[in-house]
Amino acid sequence: MKKKEVPQDKSNLESANFRELCYAVDENGEYTTENSSGWEPKTVALNNAIEEINERIADAKTRVITGKTSPIEYFMELHKMDVGILASYVNFWQWKVKRHFKPSVFKKLSNKTLQKYADVFEISVEELKSIGQ
Amino acid sequence: MKLETVINFTHHQAAHCENGVVSNLMKHNGFSISEPMVFGIGSGLLFCYIPFLKVNHAPVITYRALPGHIFKKFAKRTGVKMKREKFRNPKDAKARLDENLEKNNPVGLQVGVYNLVYFPDEYRFHFNAHNMVVYGKEGNRYLISDPVMENVTSLSEKELEKVRFAKGAFAPKGHMYYPIAFPEKLELEKAIVSGIKDTCRAMLAPVPVVGVRGIHKIAGLIRKWPKQKGIKTANHYLGQVVRMQEEIGTGGGGFRYIYAAFLQEAGKLIDNEKLIELSKEMTEIGDLWRDFALEASRIYKNRSAQTDSYNKVADQLDHIADLEKVFFKKLKKAI
Numbered sequence: 194m195k196k197k198e199v200p201q202d203k204s205n206l207e208s209a210n211f212r213e214l215c216y217a218v219d220e221n222g223e224y225t226t227e228n229s230s231g232w233e234p235k236t237v238a239l240n241n242a243i244e245e246i247n248e249r250i251a252d253a254k255t256r257v258i259t260g261k262t263s264p265i266e267y268f269m270e271l272h273k274m275d276v277g278i279l280a281s282y283v284n285f286w287q288w289k290v291k292r293h294f295k296p297s298v299f300k301k302l303s304n305k306t307l308q309k310y311a312d313v314f315e316i317s318v319e320e321l322k323s324i325g326q
Numbered sequence: 327m328k329l330e331t332v333i334n335f336t337h338h339q340a341a342h343c344e345n346g347v348v349s350n351l352m353k354h355n356g357f358s359i360s361e362p363m364v365f366g367i368g369s370g371l372l373f374c375y376i377p378f379l380k381v382n383h384a385p386v387i388t389y390r391a392l393p394g395h396i397f398k399k400f401a402k403r404t405g406v407k408m409k410r411e412k413f414r415n416p417k418d419a420k421a422r423l424d425e426n427l428e429k430n431n432p433v434g435l436q437v438g439v440y441n442l443v444y445f446p447d448e449y450r451f452h453f454n455a456h457n458m459v460v461y462g463k464e465g466n467r468y469l470i471s472d473p474v475m476e477n478v479t480s481l482s483e484k485e486l487e488k489v490r491f492a493k494g495a496f497a498p499k500g501h502m503y504y505p506i507a508f509p510e511k512l513e514l515e516k517a518i519v520s521g522i523k524d525t526c527r528a529m530l531a532p533v534p535v536v537g538v539r540g541i542h543k544i545a546g547l548i549r550k551w552p553k554q555k556g557i558k559t560a561n562h563y564l565g566q567v568v569r570m571q572e573e574i575g576t577g578g579g580g581f582r583y584i585y586a587a588f589l590q591e592a593g594k595l596i597d598n599e600k601l602i603e604l605s606k607e608m609t610e611i612g613d614l615w616r617d618f619a620l621e622a623s624r625i626y627k628n629r630s631a632q633t634d635s636y637n638k639v640a641d642q643l644d645h646i647a648d649l650e651k652v653f654f655k656k657l658k659k660a661i
Contacts, residue, residue: 235573239449281493
């Protein structure tokens with residue numbers, strides 16, 4: 194890549210006001226660095242990934258409202274987590290977290306357990322319970 | 327006791343966090359080592375498909391060595407002694423950090439990205455192998471030199487604790503590291519040669535998911551995805567491949583440009599004309615990786631994909647793999 198070809202497309206980096214560093218060659222073929230504000234092919238990839246996450250969040254919300262899963266799954270998706278990551282944050286086995294996705298099990302969870310989830314999601318236990326009601 | 331200390335530390339932006347931290351800490355200690363040099367000596371370049379693992383619900387490919395390996399190999403090959411510590415308890419981790427700052431010693435930290443508040447929201451994923459330098463403290467804020475950022479920044483005590491004790495794969499567990507002893511003179515030539523040999527070995531490894539064979543493997547998977555997984559998932563997977571290749575930290579072209587910069591610098595340093603020639607070739611291969619990313623983005627952008635277009639980008643990858651096979655064989659002979 195030539196230095197003057199380093200892409201300067203619009204991207205999500207703008208919001209944080211920084212440009213990433215790329216390596217490229219100058220007119221004499223010498224390696225140098227150049228800042229890039231973004232490149233469209235990867236911005237599109239990132240935006241698609243975010244859209245995908247938003248779909249998962251919306252889907253989880255619908256399933257909470259229709260009584261098919263518990264709010265824990267919704268907040269997990271909201272925080273871009275999967276079961277493995279959430280399990281390591283609350284320090285439970287994965288199967289246990291999955292069990293807590295069952296609305297009937299969720300209803301009977303102790304305050305202590307609920308508090309653990311609420312702490313990870315940085316909300317109160319009331320907020321954790323209020324989705325879907 | 328409130329700690330007020332600002333170490334006279336110069337922040338240099340880097341493409342990749344791990345090389346950047348090592349390069350910046352070396353410069354701080356009076357050794358002028360560039361980012362590509364760290365990357366090359368530490369054998370950072372790689373291609374590896376990690377089967378059975380999913381991140382963001384898509385397959386994982388890496389274009390670089392495992393987190394921590396670049397750093398470990400660089401230290402070993404140059405004879406720099408590093409101190410590394412991990413902690414169970416956040417309080418101990420904080421105490422040790424403060425202790426070092428008081429001794430005027432800037433330290434490298436491994437952190438999780440998800441809670442890094444100065445990153446744009448869109449980039450905050452559960453990725454735990456990010457690296458930064460802490461070079462001081464003012465009030466209850468730690469002064470941070472994050473190599474991928476253009477400028478220095480800061481984090482509150484609580485914010486720093488959160489990223490140091492992020493959970494999930496590669497959990498940092500407060501991981502802190504810094505150089506403690508240096509050789510009188512850095513023997514770069516020997517280090518460069520072992521770094522290059524190691525990279526050639528990995529890229530030509532007889533393992534189906536690693537190096538050149540790994541690239542062919544992914545090409546094969548891309549051909550199958552649309553039929554096997556449906557267009558939507560195939561596009562999601564393809565998007566993730568491009569993101570791994572081009573995301574912040576790669577310097578562009580899946581680290582191939584940084585590697586080309588290393589070959590050029592190393593060629594001049596040890597007076598090896600062949601390395602300088604091979605640097606040009608690596609740049610051209612990097613350009614082909616970029617072309618692949620561009621072509622792939624056309625598929626997931628329009629979502630109007632035909633099996634044909636998947637085959638086309640897979641062909642591009644097969645071509646790159648063939649070129650890299652020849653390239654690394656030549657590189658092995660050049661040193």
